[in-house]
Amino acid sequence: MLPFIVLGLAAGAAYSLASLGLVLTYKTTGIFNFAYGGVAMFCAYVFWQLRDRWHLDQWLAIPILLVVVAPLLGLILEAMFRPLAGSPPEVQIVVSLGVLAFFTTLVPILWGGTPQQLSSIFPLGQFTVFGDVVITGNEAGTFLLAIAMAGALYFLLRRTRLGTATRAVVDNRDLASLVAVSPGAVSQGAWIISTIFAALAGVLLSSQEGLVTYVLPLLVIYSFAAAVLGRLTSLPLAFAGSMILGLVQNIFAKYGSSGTEANFVSSIAYLAMLVLLLAYGTRLTEVRASARSLAGARVVAGGRRDLGVGLVGVVIAFAVLPHIFSLSTVHDIAEAMAYSVVALTLVVLTGWTGQISLAQMSFAAIGAFTAAHIAGTHGGLFPLAILVSVAIAVPVSLLVGIMALRLSGLFLALGTLAFALLMDTLVFSTRSISGGITGLNLTAAKIGPISLRGIHAQYYLCAIVLTIAAAGAWLLRRGPIGRRLQMLRDSPDAASTLGVSLTVTKLAVFAACAALAAVGGSLLAITQTSVDPNQFSFNTSLELLLVVVLGGRSLVSGALIAGGFDLVTLLPVPTAVDKYLPLGIAVSVVAIAREPDGLPQVMLTQLRASTAVLYSRALRFTQHATSRPDPKPVSQHG
Amino acid sequence: MADALLAANGVTVRFGGLVALSEVDLEVASTGVTGLIGPNGAGKTTLFNVITGLQRPTHGAVQFAGGDITRWSPNRRGRAGLSRTFQRLELFGGMSVRDNLVAAWEAKTPGGVLGRGSVKGRALVDNVIARLDLAGIADRRAGSLPTGLGRIVELGRAMCTQPRLLLLDEPSSGLDGAETTMFRDLLLEITDPDRGGLADGPVPAVLLVEHDVRLVMEVCGQITVLDFGRQIARGTPAEIQADPAVIAAYLGDAA
Numbered sequence: 001m002l003p004f005i006v007l008g009l010a011a012g013a014a015y016s017l018a019s020l021g022l023v024l025t026y027k028t029t030g031i032f033n034f035a036y037g038g039v040a041m042f043c044a045y046v047f048w049q050l051r052d053r054w055h056l057d058q059w060l061a062i063p064i065l066l067v068v069v070a071p072l073l074g075l076i077l078e079a080m081f082r083p084l085a086g087s088p089p090e091v092q093i094v095v096s097l098g099v100l101a102f103f104t105t106l107v108p109i110l111w112g113g114t115p116q117q118l119s120s121i122f123p124l125g126q127f128t129v130f131g132d133v134v135i136t137g138n139e140a141g142t143f144l145l146a147i148a149m150a151g152a153l154y155f156l157l158r159r160t161r162l163g164t165a166t167r168a169v170v171d172n173r174d175l176a177s178l179v180a181v182s183p184g185a186v187s188q189g190a191w192i193i194s195t196i197f198a199a200l201a202g203v204l205l206s207s208q209e210g211l212v213t214y215v216l217p218l219l220v221i222y223s224f225a226a227a228v229l230g231r232l233t234s235l236p237l238a239f240a241g242s243m244i245l246g247l248v249q250n251i252f253a254k255y256g257s258s259g260t261e262a263n264f265v266s267s268i269a270y271l272a273m274l275v276l277l278l279a280y281g282t283r284l285t286e287v288r289a290s291a292r293s294l295a296g297a298r299v300v301a302g303g304r305r306d307l308g309v310g311l312v313g314v315v316i317a318f319a320v321l322p323h324i325f326s327l328s329t330v331h332d333i334a335e336a337m338a339y340s341v342v343a344l345t346l347v348v349l350t351g352w353t354g355q356i357s358l359a360q361m362s363f364a365a366i367g368a369f370t371a372a373h374i375a376g377t378h379g380g381l382f383p384l385a386i387l388v389s390v391a392i393a394v395p396v397s398l399l400v401g402i403m404a405l406r407l408s409g410l411f412l413a414l415g416t417l418a419f420a421l422l423m424d425t426l427v428f429s430t431r432s433i434s435g436g437i438t439g440l441n442l443t444a445a446k447i448g449p450i451s452l453r454g455i456h457a458q459y460y461l462c463a464i465v466l467t468i469a470a471a472g473a474w475l476l477r478r479g480p481i482g483r484r485l486q487m488l489r490d491s492p493d494a495a496s497t498l499g500v501s502l503t504v505t506k507l508a509v510f511a512a513c514a515a516l517a518a519v520g521g522s523l524l525a526i527t528q529t530s531v532d533p534n535q536f537s538f539n540t541s542l543e544l545l546l547v548v549v550l551g552g553r554s555l556v557s558g559a560l561i562a563g564g565f566d567l568v569t570l571l572p573v574p575t576a577v578d579k580y581l582p583l584g585i586a587v588s589v590v591a592i593a594r595e596p597d598g599l600p601q602v603m604l605t606q607l608r609a610s611t612a613v614l615y616s617r618a619l620r621f622t623q624h625a626t627s628r629p630d631p632k633p634v635s636q637h638g
Numbered sequence: 639m640a641d642a643l644l645a646a647n648g649v650t651v652r653f654g655g656l657v658a659l660s661e662v663d664l665e666v667a668s669t670g671v672t673g674l675i676g677p678n679g680a681g682k683t684t685l686f687n688v689i690t691g692l693q694r695p696t697h698g699a700v701q702f703a704g705g706d707i708t709r710w711s712p713n714r715r716g717r718a719g720l721s722r723t724f725q726r727l728e729l730f731g732g733m734s735v736r737d738n739l740v741a742a743w744e745a746k747t748p749g750g751v752l753g754r755g756s757v758k759g760r761a762l763v764d765n766v767i768a769r770l771d772l773a774g775i776a777d778r779r780a781g782s783l784p785t786g787l788g789r790i791v792e793l794g795r796a797m798c799t800q801p802r803l804l805l806l807d808e809p810s811s812g813l814d815g816a817e818t819t820m821f822r823d824l825l826l827e828i829t830d831p832d833r834g835g836l837a838d839g840p841v842p843a844v845l846l847v848e849h850d851v852r853l854v855m856e857v858c859g860q861i862t863v864l865d866f867g868r869q870i871a872r873g874t875p876a877e878i879q880a881d882p883a884v885i886a887a888y889l890g891d892a893a
Contacts, residue, residue, distance in 0.1 A: 480751045483741040486732050490781075494728035497690050498745040498799055499716035 002133045004250045010139035012246020013146030014204040018223035019230075019238040020153060021197030027170050027233045028190040030287040031081045032410050034096040037220030038103030039077070039195060040202030041213065043070060045111050047203050048118050048211055058121060065203070066196050074195030078188050080590070089286065089409035090356055091593045094549050097542055098589035100217065105582040108213050116211040121203060142204050149200065150239055153193070157235075162189055214539075218266075221421065222249075224414065225273035231284055245269055260430075267425040273418040274403075281406035307474055311467070318463040322456055329570055331455045335527045337462040340563030341469055341520030343548050344556065345513035348473060350545070351553035351596060352482065353509050354489030355404050356413040358541050359420035363514040365428055365536035366393045367521025372440035372531050382445035382452065382526065389518040397514030401507040408492075420538035428533040439532025442525060458527050465523060466560075469516060474556045485509060546589045552598025561600060642701075643668035643803055643843050644689065644720075649698030651684050651867075658684045660867045661698070665860075666803065671829055671844040673858035673875075675851065677887060680864040682847045683725055686807050689845075690722050691715045703802065717746055719802035719840075723792040723809060725847075731781025735772055735791050738780050739763045739798045746799035762839075763798060770794045770824070785812035789821070797828070800839030804828075810850045818853060825857055851888075855879065863887065 018036060026032045033039075046069050050061035077099070084092050122141030126134050157163035168176040169186045176183060205219050223238075226245055230237030245268070252265045277284070322330045342364045349355045370389035375382040403415040428434045435441075444453035452458050476482055487495035488505055496502050525531045547565045552558030568581055588599060595602050644666040651659040659681045666672045676682055687693035689700055691712035699708045707715055730738050743759040744750030750759070767776055770790055775783065780791060789809050796804055806825075810818045827833055829844050848854045854861060855875040863871040863878060865887040871878055878884055 480741075480744045480753050480756070483730075483733065483737055483744065484751050487730050487741055487745070490730040490732050491728040493692060493712075494724065494730070494795075495745065496712040497692065497716050497720070497722050498742050498795070499713050500745045501711070501713045 001251070001254070002130060004254045005247060006133060006135055006139060007253075008247035008250035009243065010142045010246070011208065011250060012243035013143045014201055014208065015219075015223040015226055015246055016146050016239045016242035017149060017197045017201040017204065018220050019226040019242045020150060020235055021194040021201065022223060022227045023230060023232060023235055023238045024153070024197070025190050025194040026227070027287055028166055029078075029081065029187045030085060031092055031096065032232065032414075033077075033081075033099075033194070034093065035077075035099035035103060036194075036198055036223075037217030038100040038107075039073065040198040040205070040220055041107055041216040042103045042202075043073070043195075043199035044118065044202035044206040044211060044216065045107055047199070048116060048206075049111070052116075052118070062121065065199050070195045070199040071192045074192035075188060077195065078191035081191075082184070082187060087594065089413075090350060090354065093356060093410060093413050094545070094593040095590050098546060098549075098586050098593065101542070101546055102583065102586035102590070104213060104217060105586060109579065109583065113213060115213075118203070118206040118211050120207040138207060142208075145200070145204070149197065150235075153235070156193075162186070166190065221417070222269040225269040225276070225418075228273050228276045228280075228414065231280060233287065245272065263425045263429050267422055270418045270421040270425065274415060274422065277407055277411055277415045277418070278403065284407065284411045286410055307471060310474075311471055314467060314470075318467065322459055327455050330459050331527060332567060332570055334455065334459040334462045335524065336563040336567050337459075337466045338520050338523035338527060338563075339544070339566065340559050341462075341466050341523060342517045343544055343551075343559035343562040344469055344473055345517045345520075346545055346548045346562075347553055347556060347559045348485070349509065349513050350548070351555070351558070352477065352489065353485040353506075355506065355509070356409070357400065357416045357510075357513070358413055358538065358545065359400060359416040359423070360513070360517050361521075361536045361538070361541040361544060362420045362423040362428075363393045363397065363517035364521030364524065365423070365434075365533070366396065366514075367518030367523075368525040368531045368536065369428070369434050369440065370518070371445070371522035371525040372435075372442050375445050375526075376440055376442045379444040379446035379451065379453075382522075383447055385445075386519055386522050389522050390515045393514040393518035394511045397510045398507060400514070401510035404506045404510060405503055417538065420541050424533065424537050428536065434531075434533045437532065437534075439530045441530045442528060445526040452526055462523050462527065465519065469519075470556050470560065477556070546585060549589050549593060550585060550599050552596070552601055554596035555598065555601070557600070558598050561598070641668050642666060643703060644845070645701045646685065646689065647699045647701070649685065649688055649700070650696045651681075651688060651693060652696045657867050659688070659695070662864065662867070662869050664862050664869070666843060666845045667860060668802075668843050669829070669831060669841070670859040671825065671846050671857045673854040673861035674845060674847045674864065675849075675854055675861060675878075676864035679866075681867040682864060683807060684867075685864070686722065686805055686845075686847060689805060690720060713745075716799060717748075719800075720805065721796040721799045721801035721803070721842075722805035723789065723796055723807055725807040725811065727785065727788045727792060729780040729783070729788055729791060729795075731779070733780055734777050735780050735783070735794075736763060736767065736776040738791060738795050739766055742795045742798040759798075762800070766794045766797050770797075786814070786817045789813065790824075793824070797842075801842045802840050803845065804842040805845045805847075807847050808849055809846070810848060810853055818850060822853055822857060 018040065022033060022036050043065060047061055047065050050056045050064055051058050056064070080099070081092075081095070084095060120138035120141070123137040126136045128134055157166060165176070165181040166186050166189065168181050169183050201220070201223075202216060205216060209215055209219065222245060223242060226241030227238045229241030249265050249268055252261070252268065255261060321333060325333070342360055345360050345363075346357070349357050349360075367386070367389040370392060371382065371385040374385035374388060400416060400419055403419070404412055407415050429436070444451055446452060447461070450457060452461060484500065484505060487500060488502065492502055521536070524535075544562065547562040548558055550565070551561030565585065568577065592599050592602055642665040644664075646662060646664040649659055649662045649664075650657070662681070662685060664674065664685065674682055674685065684693060688695045691710055695708070699706055701707065702715070702718065702720060707718070710718075730741060733741065740759060740763050743755075743762055747755045747759065749755070767773055770793065772791065772794060775787060780788070783791065789812070793806070793809065809821055813821060825844065825846075829842065831841055846854065846858060858875060861873065861875060861878045862869060863881070863884050870883045870887055871881045873881070
């Protein structure tokens with residue numbers, strides 16, 4: 001047992017640095033930094049570049065990382081997040097997820113995707129205590145360093161002027177600025193310290209687990225759970241939570257470190273996060289009362305004629321496309337349409353109802369794996385597979401719905417994140433459910449006598465389902481149901497006192513969206529020859545949310561555009577576009593997260609504004625040129 | 639008061655160690671306007687939240703139209719005929735003014751979310767828009783309205799549920815003198831047994847929480863005064879104005 005405790009304390013110590021950094025920025029600025037793992041990973045790679053590639057002395061590389069790189073990064077992040085202080089939680093969440101996506105796509109571009117080893121910054125030796133317990137230098141060093149950093153942070157907050165100012169800002173921001181404490185300076189201080197902690201956590205965790213691009217952000221999510229123990233605001237509880245988590249994980253690891261047991265060990269943190277969030281429930285309050293989403297999505301006026309025109313256009317486009325493009329392109333479009341169906345559920349949930357879900361691809365996965373099991377070899381059962389997948393998705397969605405009853409904003413986002421990760425590690429990793437890493441094969445689905453083996457058949461099925469779902473959503477949005485969802489978004493209190501049952505409404509909307517996501521998932525499955533859990537991991541849920549935000553989270557067209565992002569690479573564009581597209585998406589999301597109508601609308605508005613300017617200039621020019629007598633002289637000199 | 643529409647008995651609310659309301663009794667007559675006044679922090683809004691179900695009382699009971707509603711959900715109370723406005727506006731900011739009113743009707747009507755009773759609802763909403771003179775702003779986004787108009791829209795929204803009891807939380811805050819006078823006249827009209835109510839709905843009784851003591855004295859038949867979570871006086875406007883405890887609460891003990 002003792003060796004596992006030692007390992008546990010070392011792991012917990014590394015988590016604790018991350019959870020302290022997270023809590024520090026959250027309690028001083030109200031921003032929960034989902035990108036923390038990305039920042040930590042970036043810093044770890046910078047350190048690797050400095051020490052192992054440029055062969056700088058370690059004792060030069062560490063100060064460069066901690067005194068130059070991390071503080072600079074902290075200041076950049078601070079400047080980026082400061083304007084978001086009063087924004088609705090969804091905007092803050094989306095921006096920090098965008099930053100996460102930025103780092104997780106930037107790092108492989110800069111340093112390649114192959115895992116690297118990062119040797120410990122501590123002396124390599126090992127020593128024996130309690131008779132037979134071997135402790136490596138890395139374990140001892142990590143543990144002692146974390147204790148020292150936590151102690152230093154404690155000292156800083158309790159005994160220095162900056163600390164007093166920080167505590168003043170945490171207590172009452174407005175009051176603090178009245179007594180000559182600058183919230184700006186405090187916020188910068190918090191981000192700098194937080195990023196230094198991220199850099200250390202990144203280096204320490206990477207020397208335990210290796211430099212692997214997709215591992216570090218996950219490891220840092222463990223520390224989210226510890227931060228939740230302290231309701232995201234208590235530093236001591238976050239520290240304690242990290243240590244407990246490290247211990248529990250390693251003690252369980254004693255009983256098995258592969259297969260199901262390993263999955264269980266990694267799910268402990270997610271499970272703890274979910275349980276803690278539900279247990280705290282409505283007692284969780286966000287640090288700063290975020291502005292309500294009044295500026296957010298609005299019900300757009302527009303009659304059935306608009307729908308008619310739009311529908312005719314879409315149907316014609318869908319009918320024409322397969323005749324212009326090659327088979328492989330038609331296949332890609334069909335796949336994009338299936339993604340659009342799932343994306344539509346994010347428009348309904350996040351854009352219209354104001355409920356953030358980071359788990360929609362988990363419901364798509366239910367659809368996909370059900371389709372593969374039921375119709376994978378017996379294609380004729382495909383319609384049954386859709387029904388069964390809906391029948392499974394809806395009860396599962398109640399879990400998320402119940403969360404939505406007790407949590408909102410940031411906490412709902414964390415809850416759905418934990419849910420998605422639990423589904424990944426406990427359910428979809430099971431071979432009997434998903435076929436494991438290799439996935440499940442599909443041969444040919446059928447609807448009645450129509451075989452869906454052909455790409456065109458798949459295409460038309462996806463097109464029909466997407467058209468019906470999108471038109472249905474568009475219509476419902478403009479009727480009583482759309483108003484009901486908007487009530488929930490704009491003012492749940494007013495809605496409930498007017499007679500709306502929040503319980504029924506939330507459970508219903510989560511259930512409907514889970515069902516639709518499952519349908520989208522089964523469609524996705526039939527466009528593939530096999531489906532595997534990687535296609536539906538929590539990462540894909542985050543990516544889908546980002547492209548929906550970009551396409552316009554309050555518009556049905558946003559979902560169509562979101563699905564279409566994968567198609568950009570089909571255009572005759574240089575391969576560089578392919579490589580940098582995800583990076584571009586991340587940057588654009590950060591830039592336009594405030595706009596519920598997304599990038600196309602922003603561009604249209606800009607275009608209209610500039611054409612208006614051009615038009616008025618042209619008008620003035622022609623009036624000058626012709627110099628006709630005008631009843632209203634344009635200018636005295638004219 | 640035998641004909642009380644709403645009665646709160648011994649309502650106590652504690653937040654941790656803080657006692658927000660302590661053994662408060664309140665009765666609201668089934669007609670006319672009842673006032674609830676008190677200095678800042680007296681617990682008026684907390685009592686409102688207890689009555690409308692947004693806040694569970696630590697103990698005590700709330701009765702409405704003769705039945706115990708203490709454990710009812712806010713939406714059940716809403717459908718039973720309790721409707722309120724909010725001190726801090728709680729409009730559905732993304733919807734048009736008209737949609738705010740339509741949504742309220744749909745919320746209160748069983749099956750409204752599936753479109754039941756929509757014809758009657760439209761007529762009712764048109765009626766409210768005409769009565770409150772909202773025609774000019776009916777298509778504007780509610781979130782873009784100034785506070786004064788917003789309060790009228792919240793009142794209209796509450797009216798669209800055809801309430802038996804209308805609870806107004808500081809309707810005059812944020813209004814200027816002229817707007818307050820207009821609001822007073824509106825209030826008197828709505829509650830007038832001869833002119834009040836809407837379409838075939840009931841004439842609502844009103845519970846008014848207000849800072850503006852003059853407004854309260856002008857419109858209320860009965861007034862309850864709270865201070866530090868306790869009821870310190872109850873009576874007609876004349877009685878309240880003469881009550882030494884009220885004078886002490888508002889002006890300090892020296893008075």
